[in-house]
Amino acid sequence: MTYTSLLQDKRLTILLSGEIDHHSARQTMEAVTSKIDVYLPRCCVLDFGAVSFMDSSGIAIVIHTLRAMEELGGEVWLANIPPQPMKVLRAAGIEKLVRLGAERSPA
Amino acid sequence: MKQENEALIQFPSLSANEALARQIAAAFAAQMDPTLDELGDVKTAVSEAVTNAIVHAYPDRIGPVSLRLRRLPGNVLEITVKDRGCGIPDVAKAREPMFTTGGAERSGMGFTIMESFMNSFALRSVPGKGTTVRMRKKLTGRVNGE
Numbered sequence: 260m261t262y263t264s265l266l267q268d269k270r271l272t273i274l275l276s277g278e279i280d281h282h283s284a285r286q287t288m289e290a291v292t293s294k295i296d297v298y299l300p301r302c303c304v305l306d307f308g309a310v311s312f313m314d315s316s317g318i319a320i321v322i323h324t325l326r327a328m329e330e331l332g333g334e335v336w337l338a339n340i341p342p343q344p345m346k347v348l349r350a351a352g353i354e355k356l357v358r359l360g361a362e363r364s365p366a
Numbered sequence: 367m368k369q370e371n372e373a374l375i376q377f378p379s380l381s382a383n384e385a386l387a388r389q390i391a392a393a394f395a396a397q398m399d400p401t402l403d404e405l406g407d408v409k410t411a412v413s414e415a416v417t418n419a420i421v422h423a424y425p426d427r428i429g430p431v432s433l434r435l436r437r438l439p440g441n442v443l444e445i446t447v448k449d450r451g452c453g454i455p456d457v458a459k460a461r462e463p464m465f466t467t468g469g470a471e472r473s474g475m476g477f478t479i480m481e482s483f484m485n486s487f488a489l490r491s492v493p494g495k496g497t498t499v500r501m502r503k504k505l506t507g508r509v510n511g512e
């Protein structure tokens with residue numbers, strides 16, 4: 260998986276893609292953490308627009324990102340979530356933890 | 367009346383086989399004319415069950431995992447995932463949302479998702495012997511397909 264990211268006005272957007280499962284999750288977590296450590300953003304947007312499948316491993320990625328951003332006093336937004344990943348995230352009550360944006364985030 | 371059908375596959379508990387198991391289940395289910403949402407539910411449930419067998423059943427070795435797919439009357443898909451790993455000491459506890467022994471890499475939502483995405487869910491586990499998960503889901507099918 261490749262992780263394109265953009266930084267603007269202290270907002271870091273990370274574009275996730277492909278299938279998110281346990282097999283790929285560790286690598287994604289490490290990529291997200293290292294980008295946050297480098298850019299020290301105020302807000303981290305995880306863009307799910309190109310995610311074709313996600314299981315509960317993705318929930319752990321979101322929570323991991325949330326922890327990393329809480330350490331910086333920042334916040335996490337989730338953007339462009341397709342129906343299948345959305346159903347998984349909702350099963351975990353993720354909308355109580357992070358802000359969900361259906362629209363493409365103004366990056 | 368459509369023919370009943372069945373497939374059985376066994377693979378080692380390598381994480382690369384998570385995607386393989388999902389794809390096989392999706393290809394099998396596709397013969398039953400599921401909706402896109404139903405197909406997503408099936409793939410998710412299979413991914414959860416197979417990942418558990420890969421991550422939890424064999425913590426420090428590679429062992430066998432089997433995936434059995436059956437088409438039952440009424441366009442019902444039955445999925446059975448079985449391992450011969452360590453087993454679960456407290457099944458009721460394991461099924462609670464957010465319960466995990468997997469640390470920060472896991473969410474503890476696997477069983478909750480399997481239960482809510484499928485119509486029926488049964489878990490059998492014997493410590494030291496292994497774990498079996500059986501799930502069923504009725505798929506919509508074409509109106510004249512059954």
Ligand SMILES: Nc1ncnc2c1ncn2[C@@H]1O[C@H](COP(=O)(O)OP(=O)(O)O)[C@@H](O)[C@H]1O
Nearest residue numbers: 418422423460466467472473474475476477497
């Ligand atoms: N096949 C299995 N073999 C042994 N233990 C298992 C198995 N499946 C699940 N478990 C136990 O049940 C717990 C909950 O599983 P689950 O709800 O899928 O959450 P997670 O996989 O995120 O930990 C696991 O953390 C593990 O302790």
Ligand SMILES: [Mg+2]
Nearest residue numbers: 414418476477
């Ligand atoms: Mg699990």
